Amino acid sequence: MDIIMPKMGESINEGTIIKWHKSVGDTIKMDEIIFEISTDKVDTEIPSPVQGVLKEIKFNEGETVEVGTVVAVIDSNAEVVEEADVTITESSKEKDTSEDQKTNTPGDMIEIEMPKMGESVMEGTIIKWYKRVGDKVGRDEALFEISTDKVDTEVPSPVEGVIAEILIGEQETVDVGTIVAKIFTGKGTVIPPSKEIVKDEQTE
Numbered sequence: 001m002d003i004i005m006p007k008m009g010e011s012i013n014e015g016t017i018i019k020w021h022k023s024v025g026d027t028i029k030m031d032e033i034i035f036e037i038s039t040d041k042v043d044t045e046i047p048s049p050v051q052g053v054l055k056e057i058k059f060n061e062g063e064t065v066e067v068g069t070v071v072a073v074i075d076s077n078a079e080v081v082e083e084a085d086v087t088i089t090e091s092s093k094e095k096d097t098s099e100d101q102k103t104n105t106p107g108d109m110i111e112i113e114m115p116k117m118g119e120s121v122m123e124g125t126i127i128k129w130y131k132r133v134g135d136k137v138g139r140d141e142a143l144f145e146i147s148t149d150k151v152d153t154e155v156p157s158p159v160e161g162v163i164a165e166i167l168i169g170e171q172e173t174v175d176v177g178t179i180v181a182k183i184f185t186g187k188g189t190v191i192p193p194s195k196e197i198v199k200d201e202q203t204e
Contacts (some may be wrong), residue, residue, distance in 0.1 A: 001047070001050050001052070001073070001074045001075075001076050002039060002070040002072075002073055003034065003046075003048070003049075003070065003071055003072040003073065003074060004067075004068050004069060004070055004071065005037070005048075005065050005066065005067050005069045005071050006037075006046060006067070007067045007068070008037075008041065008042055008044065010037050010081070010137060012039045012040060012041060013065065013066060013067055014039070014064055014065060014066045014067060015037040015038065015039045015064065015065065015067065016037060016038045016039070016062065016063065016064040016065075017035055017036070017037055017060070017061055017062070017063055017064075017065070017071065018035075018036045018037060018038050018043065018061065018062075018121065019035060019036045019061055020034070020035045020057060020061060021033045021034060021035055021036065021045075022035070022054050022056065022148055023054065023057075023153070023155075023156060024054055024056065024057055024115040024116070024117070024155070025053065025054065025115070025155070025156055025157075026047045026053070026054050026140070026156070027052075027088050027157040028050075028052060028053065028054055028074060029048070029051050030048060030049070030050055030051045030053065031048065031071040032046045032047060032048050033045045033046070033047055033048075034046055034047065034048050034054070034072065035071070035072070041062060044153075048074060050074055050076040051076065052074045052076035052077065052105040053074065053075045053158070054072060054073075054074055054119050055073045055074065055075045056072060056115075056116050057071070057115075057116070057117060057118070058070060058071050058072060058073075058116075059071050059118060059119060060117065060118050060150050060151050063118075064173050068122075069112065074100075083165050098139075102138045106146065108184075108185045108186065109164060109182050109183070109184055110158070110159050110161065110182065110183045111156070111179045111181075111182055112155075112158075112179065112180055112181040112182065112183060112187060113176075113177050113178060113179055113180065114146070114168075114174050114175065114176050114177060114178045114180055115146075115155060115176070116176040116177070117146075117148050117151055117153065118148070118150050118151070120149075120150075121149060121150055121176065122175060122176055123148070123171065123173055123174060123175050124146040124147065124148045124174065124176065125146060125147045125148070125171065125172065125173040126144055126145070126146055126168055126171065126172055126173075126174075126180065127144075127145040127146060127147050127152065127169055127170065127171070128144060128145045128170055129143070129144045129166060129170060130142050130143060130144060130145070130154075131143055131163050132163065132166070133163050133165060133166055134162065134163060135162065135163050136161075136162055137157045137160065137161060137162070137163060137183065138157065138158045138160050139156075139157060139158070139160045140157065141156060141157050142154040142155070142156055143155055143156065143157045143163075143181065144155075144180070144181075154170055157183065159183055159185050160185065161183040161184050161185040161186075162183065163180040163181060163182075163183060164183060164184040165180045165181060166178040166180070166181050166183055167179055167180055167181060167182070168181075
């Protein structure tokens with residue numbers, strides 16, 4: 001769902017984004033504050049009209065845009081999909097346990113992309129990784145820091161899990177939407193081999 005710059009008065013034709021209260025990847029509840037704007041007549045906080053996940057921020061703090069302009073995009077189906085995945089996973093676990101308990105707990109491999117931090121921003125540079133392969137990461141915990149032409153910011157993890165793979169190194173610049181890492185959300189046997197590979201490379 002597109003989030004637009006609201007019209008705050010009859011003669012108001014534009015507004016300035018003062019502050020974003022949410023970051024790309026954050027879960028948002030209906031009526032929860034997304035951002036704060038300033039106009040010639042009033043400063044106010046803008047609530048979300050739907051529940052979902054913030055997929056894109058098109059304008060940065062301090063930028064002035066016309067009324068009716070799309071400033072962000074919310075995926076209102078994201079939470080529903082995640083809940084369905086959890087239900088399926090739990091059902092699978094119960095079924096496996098009831099049979100012979102030989103199958104490992106299933107999990108999802110979540111791909112982490114380079115986020116879009118503004119309308120004209122098409123790429124970003126990874127300044128620093130806060131996590132390594134094999135490290136546990138919590139939901140909303142900072143994964144890495146990026147730099148673009150307009151802003152430097154930390155990118156949080158959208159899920160809780162373990163870093164299974166880092167595809168892009170520090171100081172590398174990649175296009176928006178490029179997969180930079182993968183997080184494993186289950187407790188299967190995917191992670192231990194990744195740790196061993198890292199140790200072998202360091203030893204050599």
